[in-house]
Amino acid sequence: xxxxxxxxxxxxxxxxxxxxxxxxxxxxxxxxxxxxxxxxxxxxxxxxxxxxxxxxxxxxxxxxxxxxxxxxxxxxxxxxxxxxxxxxxxxx
Amino acid sequence: xxxxxxxxxxxxxxxxxxxxxxxxxxxxxxxxxxxxxxxxxxxxxxxxxxxxxxxxxxxxxxxxxxxxxxxxxxxxxxxxxxxxxxxxxxxxxxxxxxxxxxxxxxxxxxxxxxxxxxxxxxxxxxxxxxxxxxxxxxxxxxxxxxxxxxxxxxxxxxxxxxxxxxxxxxxxxxxxxxxxxxxxxxxxxxxxxxxxxxxxxxxxxxxxxxxxxxxxxxxxxxxxxxxxxxxxxxxxxxxxxxxxxxxxxxxxxxxxxxxxxxxxxxxxxxxxxxxxxxxxxxxxxxxxxxxxxxxxxxxxxxxxxxxxxxxxxxxxxxxxxxxxxxxxxxxxxxxxxxxxxxxxxxxxxxxxxxxxxxxxxxxxxxxxxxxxxx
Numbered sequence: 001x002x003x004x005x006x007x008x009x010x011x012x013x014x015x016x017x018x019x020x021x022x023x024x025x026x027x028x029x030x031x032x033x034x035x036x037x038x039x040x041x042x043x044x045x046x047x048x049x050x051x052x053x054x055x056x057x058x059x060x061x062x063x064x065x066x067x068x069x070x071x072x073x074x075x076x077x078x079x080x081x082x083x084x085x086x087x088x089x090x091x092x
Numbered sequence: 093x094x095x096x097x098x099x100x101x102x103x104x105x106x107x108x109x110x111x112x113x114x115x116x117x118x119x120x121x122x123x124x125x126x127x128x129x130x131x132x133x134x135x136x137x138x139x140x141x142x143x144x145x146x147x148x149x150x151x152x153x154x155x156x157x158x159x160x161x162x163x164x165x166x167x168x169x170x171x172x173x174x175x176x177x178x179x180x181x182x183x184x185x186x187x188x189x190x191x192x193x194x195x196x197x198x199x200x201x202x203x204x205x206x207x208x209x210x211x212x213x214x215x216x217x218x219x220x221x222x223x224x225x226x227x228x229x230x231x232x233x234x235x236x237x238x239x240x241x242x243x244x245x246x247x248x249x250x251x252x253x254x255x256x257x258x259x260x261x262x263x264x265x266x267x268x269x270x271x272x273x274x275x276x277x278x279x280x281x282x283x284x285x286x287x288x289x290x291x292x293x294x295x296x297x298x299x300x301x302x303x304x305x306x307x308x309x310x311x312x313x314x315x316x317x318x319x320x321x322x323x324x325x326x327x328x329x330x331x332x333x334x335x336x337x338x339x340x341x342x343x344x345x346x347x348x349x350x351x352x353x354x355x356x357x358x359x360x361x362x363x364x365x366x367x368x369x370x371x372x373x374x375x376x377x378x379x380x381x382x383x384x385x386x387x388x389x390x391x392x393x394x395x396x397x398x399x400x401x402x403x404x405x406x407x408x409x410x411x412x413x414x415x416x417x418x419x420x421x422x423x424x425x426x427x428x429x430x431x432x433x434x435x436x437x438x439x440x441x442x443x444x445x446x447x448x449x450x451x452x453x454x455x456x457x458x459x460x461x462x463x464x465x466x
Contacts, residue, residue, distance in 0.1 A: 003129070035238055035242070035351050035352045036349075048290070050235055050236060051209065051236050051239045052209060052213070053210070053238065053242065055352070058342065062342050065314060068100075069314055072136060072137075075442070076442030083183055083207070083208075086209065087208065087210055
């Protein structure tokens, strides 16, 4: 739950609802980007995602490092990815 | 140096370990890593075995699942077993034992307990089941609390009246203060938490050097981050400096995430006190919903038992969470208490010191002992 998973913003969906689609380790997910309103997110930007919400903007190098580190975690990361994939989170 | 070869930049790691060894000298240094994510990295990558014996890492209370006391798990189960309720929780909480079993066991007995990835999933379930009441078991530090807050604002804006939050969000600063006040532990400094600091920033930790005279360095989650943060702590000690520094500036801004902090303040207020597993009652250490959100507050709209339950006698999670003992020093570690049949919370969550040590550190330690014996 506390794992921050890096994802790349690939599509903005609903500006009013602050929804965007992110590519998270190859899985496309709807995420809420409202907490990064002040960051002026652009397509292609990388973010750290916690429980479906983008919490901080990061650069691509940090994203790939973070993902590598997470993959080494084994089961904890697999569980988190499985939860993320199973989540119906706010598909508009 | 078996572990170091697996680090991203082994040469840099060797350089840092050399510098750490030299700076530490003959004096024993004890640093606490506050965050469970750091504990995981430390055991996963055998960091305690690459550090000189003069640098000891002790594990702190920064595992949100671990610090939830038994009574709150029982309250969650009571809510889950209320007729008409769908109870939703992050997966980590499902196996945490209460005094009468876990949420998973309540589910097996027939309660409608569903695990969700995000509070927004719980809200979706509420929309899809207008004739039921959907309760979300909200846990976590300031890392996850903004997500709950946004979800509540959305429930209110959209008029979703069958959604409730059972709020167990906690804040990071009070337990650090409690540990600094504790006579059990003499620390030389802190590795500050990484992800929670993306929300709160580095300023809230200033009391650590200013009031308690201990340095704190906010750290990232790679082995090199941990080593570099330890190096920064030792440099402060050598130079007679004592301040908050940020090793993880590529992710953490000193001011944190202002938008998230505003939303937190809009939805939550501090509880007068909250019980933490192992640390006891800490004043103003947890969040509750503001009165204007009472209609969505499970503690207001349901009759929550609210009974305080002592931890099982055999379990020493409390001592582990305070850094007073290491996981392997607990009497039931690895025997009665394992990740498959946990007695305490620290064995349940992947961020818990006991689970991380059971899964990784134990083997590293055995290998090291064997290698040293040769």
